[in-house]
Amino acid sequence: MMADYLLFASERYALPILQPLADALQVAGHTAHAWLVDGAAGAALPAPVRMVGLHEAVALRPRAVFSAANWVPTFVSGAKVQLFHGFNVEKREDARGHFRVRGLFDLYCTQGPATTAPFRKLAARAGHFAVVETGWPKLDPLFRDDGGESARLRAPAAGREVVLFASTFTERLSAAPLLFDAIAAEIARGDRYWLLTLHPKCAPALVERYRALAGPNAAFVETEQLVAAQRAADVLLADTTSVVSEFAVQRKPVLTFRNRAPKPHMLDFEQAAQLPAMLARAFAPDAARPAELARYADAIHPYRDGRSSERVIAATDALLRGELGALQRKPLAAIFRAWQIRHELGYWRP
Known part of the structure; x- marks a missing residue:
C-alpha cells in the first residue's frame, strides 16, 4: 500500500x-x-x-x-x-x-x-x-553503486594516493585551524591528491581558506558529496568528527589529530609537524591495524x-x-x- x-x-x-x-x-x-x-x-x-x-x-x-x-x-x-x-x-x-x-x-x-x-x-x-x-x-x-560519483572525485588523482581531510566545527576539538599550514605544504608537494571538507557550521573564513587550496593537487568537497569522498579516499585525516567512524567502517586507515578519545584503530598525533611522518605510517599500516579497524567497524556498523x-x-x-x-x-x-x-x-x- x-x-x-x-x-x-x-x-x-x-x-x-x-x-x-x-x-x-x-x-x-x-x-x-x-x-x-x-x-x-x-x-x-x-x-x-x-x-x-x-x-x-x-x-x-x-x-x-x-x-x-x-x-x-x-x-x-x-x-x-x-x-x-x-x-x-x-x-x-x-x-x-x-x-x-x-x-x-x-x-x-x-x-x-x-x-x-x-x-x-x-x-x-x-x-x-x-x-x-x-x-x-x-x-x-559506501557499499553499493553510487553512480560513479566517487570515481569522478578520484579521477584527478591520476593514480596518486588520495587523502580525505575532514574536521568538526567544535572549536576546541577542530584540527582545521591547527593543521592548515601542514596540509597546505603537503598539497603543494603534490605527491598525493587531497579531498578537503569542513563541517557546514565551521567559520566561513576558515572554509574559504581551505577552498583556496583547491587546484591540481586538491579539491574542496561539499557536505552532500562527503560519502562519495569517503569511498574515493585511501586514508582519512581528521580530529574528533564522526567522519572518523564513518570512514573506519570501510576498514581504511584513519589518522586523527588530538582525538578526544583515541582508540586502537586510530593513528593519533599531537603536533602539526608530525603530519608527513604520520601520513607515511597510515599508508604503510602495521600488521595489527587492519584487525583493530575490523573490530571497531563490526562494533559500530557491521552492515556492508x-x-x-x-x-x-x-x-x-x-x-x-x-x-x-x-x-x-x-x-x-x-x-x-x-x-x-x-x-x-x-x-x-x-
Missing part, C-alpha cells in the same frame, strides 16, 4: 542521511516528502522528493516521520523515528550526547551493537520507545550490504503493526519539550 512519509532535518549535513532513505521509499512505491528547518532551510532533496513547509507537513498526516536531528515536531502525525545525525564519537558525556533520550521518539534505528546495547537498556527502563538495529542509511552508498534504509522502513512497519510491543506514555518532560518545539516553530494549532 502506497503511503506518505516525511523526512525531517534541522541541519544541512542531514541530507546525505535522508537521501538513501528517500530512494528506498521511492523504490518501495511510497511518496517521500522533506521538511527542512533551521540550518537546513533553503536546502533541498532532489525530485521526486517533494519539499514541504510546516503546514503542508501537518496536512500530510504521514505514516511516519524520519528525523536526522536530535528532535522532531511531535504535532505532526505518524510514528516518530530517530535516525541519528552521526556516530557516538564521545564529544560529550553520554547524559548530554548520543544517548540522551528526550521522550520525543517512538523508535530508535540504531547503527550497530555499540549503540544498540545502550539504547536497549534505556528502552527497558523508560518503556516509551522501541529499538531496532538497522544500520545507518547514510552509509548505504548497502540496505540499511530498507531495514529502517521494515522496522517502522513492524512498529506500526504493533510487532515491537506496546509503548508506554511519554514522560512529562517530553510534553514540555513538545511545547518548546511548537513555540520555536510558531505552530499552535491542535
Whole structure:
C-alpha cells in the first residue's frame, strides 16, 4: 500500500542521511516528502522528493516521520523515528550526547551493537520507545553503486594516493585551524591528491581558506558529496568528527589529530609537524591495524550490504503493526519539550 512519509532535518549535513532513505521509499512505491528547518532551510532533496513547509507537513498526516536531528515536531502525525545525525564519537558525556533520550521518539534505528546495547537498556527502563538495529542509511552508498560519483572525485588523482581531510566545527576539538599550514605544504608537494571538507557550521573564513587550496593537487568537497569522498579516499585525516567512524567502517586507515578519545584503530598525533611522518605510517599500516579497524567497524556498523534504509522502513512497519510491543506514555518532560518545539516553530494549532 502506497503511503506518505516525511523526512525531517534541522541541519544541512542531514541530507546525505535522508537521501538513501528517500530512494528506498521511492523504490518501495511510497511518496517521500522533506521538511527542512533551521540550518537546513533553503536546502533541498532532489525530485521526486517533494519539499514541504510546516503546514503542508501537518496536512500530510504521514505514516511516519524520519528525523536526522536530535528532535522532531511531535504535532505532526505518524510514528516518530530517530535516525541519528552521526556516530557516538564521545564529544560529550553520554547524559548530554548520543544517548540522551528526550521522550520525543517512538523508535530508535540504531547503527550497530555499540549503540544498540545502550539504547536497549534505556528502552527497558523508560518503556516509551522501541529499538531496532538497522544500520545507518547514510552509509548505504559506501557499499553499493553510487553512480560513479566517487570515481569522478578520484579521477584527478591520476593514480596518486588520495587523502580525505575532514574536521568538526567544535572549536576546541577542530584540527582545521591547527593543521592548515601542514596540509597546505603537503598539497603543494603534490605527491598525493587531497579531498578537503569542513563541517557546514565551521567559520566561513576558515572554509574559504581551505577552498583556496583547491587546484591540481586538491579539491574542496561539499557536505552532500562527503560519502562519495569517503569511498574515493585511501586514508582519512581528521580530529574528533564522526567522519572518523564513518570512514573506519570501510576498514581504511584513519589518522586523527588530538582525538578526544583515541582508540586502537586510530593513528593519533599531537603536533602539526608530525603530519608527513604520520601520513607515511597510515599508508604503510602495521600488521595489527587492519584487525583493530575490523573490530571497531563490526562494533559500530557491521552492515556492508548497502540496505540499511530498507531495514529502517521494515522496522517502522513492524512498529506500526504493533510487532515491537506496546509503548508506554511519554514522560512529562517530553510534553514540555513538545511545547518548546511548537513555540520555536510558531505552530499552535491542535
